[in-house]
Amino acid sequence: MPLCFAPADAQALPLTLLEKEALGAWLEGPGAAHRAWVEAAGFRAGLGEVLPLPGEGGLAGALGGYGDAAARARERFPLAAVAQALPPGDWRIAEGLPEDAAEREALGWLLSGYAFSRYRKASERPERRLVAPPGVDPDRVEMLAEAEALTRDLVNTPAADLGPGALEAAAAALAVRFGASIEVTRGEDLLAENLPLVHAVGRAAAEAPRLIDIRHGDVGPRLTLVGKGVCFDTGGLDLKPAQAMGLMKKDMGGAANVLGLAQIIMAEDWPVRLRVLIPAVENAVSAGAFRPGDILASRKGLTVEVNNTDAEGRLVLADALALACEEGPEMLVSMATLTGAARVAVGPDIAPFFTDDGALAQALSEAGGRWADPVWRLPFHAPYEAMIEPGIADLDNAPQGGFAGAITAALFLRRFAEGAGAYAHFDIYSWQPQAAPGRAKGGLMQGVRALRGALPGSLGL
Template sequence: MSDLFRFRPEMRFAPADAAARPLHLVETGADLPATLSPAQRAFAAAQGFTGALGSLCLLPDETGAIVAALFGYGEARKRARARFQLAAAAAKLPAGAWALASPLPAEVQKSEALGWLLEAYRYDRYGTQSVPEARLVAPAGLDAARLEIMAEAEALARDLINTPANDLGPDELEAAVRDLAARHGAKVAVITGEDLLAQGYPLIHAVGRASARAPRLIELRWGTDGPDLALVGKGVCFDTGGLNLKTGAYMALMKKDMGGAANQLALAHMIMALNLPLKLRLLIPAVENAVAGNAMRPGDIYTSRKGLTVEVNDTDAEGRLILADALAAADEEAPDLILCMATLTGAARVALGADLPPFYTDDDDLAAALTASGTRNGDPLWRMPFWAPYEPLIEPSLADLDNCPAGSMAGSITAALFLRRFVTETERFVHFDLYAWQPTAAPGRSKGGLGQGGRAVLGALSEVLGL
């Protein structure tokens, strides 16, 4: 594998035969476990342990050695405010193996075990980071291997998003795809630079041509049987805004503008590692939106791969341009499902915040499956509408489509409507407008790049594609 990412051994469960100490979960005001000795009960009382959410009490034996722990599990209404509460214990416990000594409902247990694994993630490429050393023994009945694959995928997405643009441009993103393909026996094809024009990807070329790093369309194919799934991920490795230049404050996080591509790579890893019975096609248009004499200009009009003409009224709305050509290519094969992920609009953040990505689809059954799976897998989503009355907003007077309608309303919806115009042969299409960033650290989610949508999709695929 390249040094862009690695699959971390610390994001694994402890061996099943490990000598594990018990970890008891205690709700606020609840009785302490009956298995504790009188001395341990007295010790917990002396420490003022009440079961408050996130609190921890380490329990010694008569020699002073730590032999068990109590973790405050709080009240249900407070636990509902955030995911992965048990991850806070993983960050505080001493090194070694720990085993849950308190029963939890199966879905809650699965989510908490995943959160424990995710808590071990640290981005340490440029400096040493302290990694939690407490390891959880996978509870009985849990599909531990599947959860470890989910954690691997999350680490992959976070590493790619966290890597600064000087070390992750279109070349390096291509290298990451090739590394993943080699791991799973997939095939990769890449169209680069001027060949994009020759092979019918004018919008990808227009967005990326001003950069010293050549734009490209990266394609990965895997699997020979089953339904066809096409993944399309926005790969803007850095977004200056082009000639509609961003201010410094809005440019500061633009290394994460390839978060859609990172999350699609993470999803592809899960699909391939689990050997799901489907045919996978991943398309990543990878560019850097830069400023130079040959940069696209506001008012320019291009004919897309689909044949639709697009007026560029804002060069900072470049993500939907590169996705348009990639979606058109995916649609030409009429797969059973096209799934698009992109860090596309600030409007989505205004509407739903950083923690709840919107998604768009016309398929009610698909929407229900994604929403339910997101809840089960600690990967929440919220459905937003392809609102047809807003279609005129993306239709300018000179071209078929406008890449950025005037005004400040419904920006995420109009972007989604724009993308839908390029999917005409495929019945089921879903678009995710991600943030892919954790603004402040939370249990299981360190500050920085974040996986969003992938676990929800993975959990819904069996139902959606009949696997």
């Protein structure tokens, strides 16, 4: 299905959404004419149930089960469960859609049409288009769906076709589309430009490492987004086992998400000086690979002892964060598929984030709830600072013991984020393990809608 609404004047069939507890009253009132049909079909208004309604000339409409509050709480996009079960055609919501959920549910409907078909012939999927419900801004919701499709496509593309060069090309295409500038520092030039950690992590790969730098807007507060662009992560010389390497095409999920957020910001023309920094590398194995025990210099001047080459994401982010802070942005956000510890803590559905700004944290939580983008604040727990200080160097990239892995990684990054007015770090998964309504199995946008809702207020826009 296309990620767009049906025209407002489309000859759309009516869809009546019914909560379980409202079914009886509907059958006594407006639905009395269909009572026998509904009872014979065994329709109970369970979430995702669909019952086509017959008319004189064929299909007259449909009932969609909206379940009960408990069932809706288990789904991010309850309406999408109905959408995917409807007969093909154009539909409009006749009744039953809560006004305060209309935009979120309309977005879920559009996202239920997403499919990644780059590597196979696109099947003839039946279209189920929705007329934008009253009060819903169709342009805004379509824009959000398009940005998520960009993120999902990037994450779903395997590393053979999305190495550092292809990620650069995707960033350049986005920049050109919105009239943004882009500069890229590659290979040995990273050393000349004092980006040694980005160079160290990516130097063993067939494709040169690079730092992608996009700018858009010349007025307003400075907003800088930093995304981890590790296009494939073998683990380096601390080689991952095969099972752990299977999903490493998604290790550039942080970059994909900040590009999706940047697309939203530029499409909505926020009055900000936007900057997007993406260290794009592949963590590979060759004679030039960095080694366990190496001590690396960073742009900030802090030295880092490498106790695990598989903790490379924080290294490339460190240089990018230090670069970002040199111009003192009012807001700095990093996004990365950084630690397995974050997944153990909150699972794949929730995007944990870290910030010292209480107002920003509250705004993120509220916006995530409004836009079906669950986030959860984890602490920058100061007593754990000692865990990232090895003694032989300023910092340790992989503290021993395994405790508090997401927190120690965030504390490591915060050392390089000094100088920003506010800083938030998201440790995302960017992957949907099993298909769910509105969320196809595969790449996923996480934390972006929460940021879109929270950042304008935090920046005083």
